[in-house]
Amino acid sequence: MIFGFNTSAPLLDEASEAWLFDVFHWLHTHCPVARPATETGLVFPDNAHFPGRETSIEGMAALIFSQVKSYAGIDSLPTQLLDEQGEGRVLPGNDQEQSPSLPDATPPLTFHYHSHTLNDPQVLIASFAHQIAFQRLSRLSEPPPGGDENRPHTAELLAVCMGFGVIMANTANTRKIRSCGSCSGPAVERESFLSQYDMTYALAVDAALHGLSVNTATCQLKNSLRPFYKKVHKTLGRAQLPAGRQLAALQQTFSPSMSKG
Numbered sequence: 021m022i023f024g025f026n027t028s029a030p031l032l033d034e035a036s037e038a039w040l041f042d043v044f045h046w047l048h049t050h051c052p053v054a055r056p057a058t059e060t061g062l063v064f065p066d067n068a069h070f071p072g073r074e075t076s077i078e079g080m081a082a083l084i085f086s087q088v089k090s091y092a093g094i095d096s097l098p099t100q101l102l103d104e105q106g107e108g109r110v111l112p113g114n115d116q117e118q119s120p121s122l123p124d125a126t127p128p129l130t131f132h133y134h135s136h137t138l139n140d141p142q143v144l145i146a147s148f149a150h151q152i153a154f155q156r157l158s159r160l161s162e163p164p165p166g167g168d169e170n171r172p173h174t175a176e177l178l179a180v181c182m183g184f185g186v187i188m189a190n191t192a193n194t195r196k197i198r199s200c201g202s203c204s205g206p207a208v209e210r211e212s213f214l215s216q217y218d219m220t221y222a223l224a225v226d227a228a229l230h231g232l233s234v235n236t237a238t239c240q241l242k243n244s245l246r247p248f249y250k251k252v253h254k255t256l257g258r259a260q261l262p263a264g265r266q267l268a269a270l271q272q273t274f275s276p277s278m279s280k281g
Contacts, residue, residue, distance in 0.1 A: 034262045041266040042165040043177050056091040056183040063091050063183045064240045065142040077135045088148040098128035146191040147210045153178035173213045177222050185223035190242050192216040220245045224252040
């Protein structure tokens with residue numbers, strides 16, 4: 021499989037680009053998803069997209085999870101949310117039409133979170149989006165490009181297609197730091213399968229497919245990734261380059277109406 025992207029290179033190599041575009045083709049064929057009903061079709065890590073507060077850790081995690089469920093189009097499904105101790109609550113689905121890609125399940129679909137991720141809610145949002153994407157992929161009999169071992173990596177790209185690309189890029193490659201006597205505690209992190217450059221590249225492809233401007237896609241992308249995003253954007257726009265040809269081929273088979281909520 022090809023997922024070991026070179027994070028030190030200015031752009032992804034052609035083989036890695038080809039794998040990424042293969043995954044986009046595969047996802048649009050086998051796992052089309054509804055776009056969030058936001059102004060841009062993207063979900064941003066701000067109070068406008070995630071309003072409200074709760075007084076407890078459990079309550080705040082449940083609030084954020086319910087909002088992610090809504091953006092992901094699965095708020096009709098009953099789910100169970102557990103913390104790292106295995107404690108939590110069942111969140112019943114609402115009365116909306118059931119998601120076709122995630123049929124009703126008994127017992128409820130189970131999702132997990134670590135309480136310390138509430139120190140950086142963006143990490144928690146990304147973790148929930150990835151878990152939802154993985155649940156979707158786990159119900160498909162057709163393996164993604166590269167085989168079943170690629171499902172966690174493919175799920176990160178599916179989360180981008182679900183509108184969480186900015187958040188997935190911002191939180192990729194966050195490494196755990198063990199606490200010591202002079203430290204405040206472990207760094208907020210999520211399990212990451214693709215690098216921040218992989219995810220930023222995927223965000224640029226997704227934005228190009230939906231006709232989003234650079235400013236729209238990068239307004240809440242972390243500063244260190246914006247130059248890379250702009251370079252990818254320019255590369256995708258050059259039809260003589262492999263990436264430009266790959267994007268053109270993908271655009272021929274993709275219609276934004278496929279992913280409208």
